Amino acid sequence: MEKNLKTGKIIAFIRKTKHLKLKEMTGGSFSESQLAKFEKGETEITVGKLFTVLENSNVYFDEFQNLYNDYEQSNEYSYRHKLAIAYAQKNVEEIKEIQDFWKEKCQQKPDNKFYQINQIVVKINLAMVQNSKPYKKDITFLMNYLDSVDEWGRYELWIFGNCLRHFDDNALEYYGIQILGKANYYHSIHLNQQIVIRIFLNLIDTWLRRENLIQAFKYINHLNEIGISINFFYEKILFEYHKAHYKVLQKQKGAIEEMKKHAQILEDHGYSLEAKVLFEEIEKL
Template sequence: MNDGNLIKKLRIERNITQKELAAGLCSRSTLARFENNNGNIQAYLLINILERMNITFEEYASYKSNNERSKKEVLSENFSNKVLNIQHGETYLQSLYQEYNQTNDLYYLHLYCQGRIILSKVYNKEINLANEFKIIKKHLDNVDNWGFFELTMYTNSLYLFDYDQTIYQFDQVIAQINKFSNSIKIKHLKIHFLVNSIILSFEHEKPKLTTKYLEILHASSEHTDFILGRIFWKFFTGLQNAQNNHTIFDAEVTLSWLHSLGYSNLVENFRGIQELVEAKNNI
């Protein structure tokens, strides 16, 4: 369904007249022309029209796609499980790289690199993504205002960057994320970025940075919509206390609780992180 027809449908469903919807935004004739002929409409006007109908842009995009999943959505579904599949994981990663070569779309290259990073962490495998990293870094360097894609790509590729550089860029990345303070999707991405940053701070034995990042994670997970962030905060705080006191961190109560809720993959992630940190610090 085109934009004009969709706006008209959504307007009528909500019992809003063209005059009411256009008031203070544009002329009624402009709206009518758009609805009837699917003419061009400026982005700011479309956003204001949607806001007046109490429809988010994410909802509108979903209506417009008519719930048809894109190729990217299909390929990235159950991503970690596909990567870690013993029989088909390598084939899956190669299909992502092939898709990148055919389309030159960095989305597929970023997924490929993320998969290789996961394998290196889970199975302690060496990876060589120097050429892929150059391509990703060049794109990020050329974009001044990072959007959701750039922030996601940086977050998922964080382990490929020089660690000192990630420290230097941390505040800048948080500032970029905070520009989208009204986006629930980017707030969840912020949690993901902080979790990866904390893991790296443990790996590189930077306790002051760990404390700083934990404070931001705690503040960023205050709302229950971001309870996973608070769970990570609690877990990492326990690890840090054990590290400072040279004691063993007993996470079994928390992990058993998460397992009972069906979050078995998350439990395995926590176990892997704990083993890595304790091995690194001889706890």
């Protein structure tokens, strides 16, 4: 009922901002009174009727999704962004606070597997920041979940992208092969496409760190075939950086300078925190 109320409020918001009448929204496909009750959260409408309302309002579904996510952003939705920032800043205290949030959620509803998954992902991020290893049982829990899902959406991509560095070689190779078959939505959804590209970049980086040039080259070829749009500027430059890193491990001359050049490009375009990490990595080579 809470979701119906939220969706209804968004539809009411769309109608009022576009100065449309209930009749214009329904197009005569169903009663105006049903739509009015839906806007108040008093009743439900079918998915087909929702699409009719959006079509008659000239609102695309992805626009509706953005409104839905932004209208009353929940802790469950916004914490991922906070976690990403805390990890990038190596902010242990912030990550621990997020972990406490999910620990409390798990205590309130111990049978909710998504709360357990979220807590594990945070624990793994904390382990990476502290240069420690996560529990094997936690990694196994995540792998069992990923194996159980036939079609990966944004949530599953987020799980894999955050935790792939702690998968062993066999698991990493297996999921790397599976990802394109499991994430069919990435072609048509802009954000999902960006997430998939970042996962491939993480895979390349992970294989390079393990000095497995064969696997790294395979995913470099994958990204070359997919292509990275100029709309994904950060990802495009980071890809060039990883390709230069690959050349370094092949002992090619000038490759270190090439890595520095791409890190500098990111810094010059406002990615100072990310560039700092890359420069630190270059110093260790």
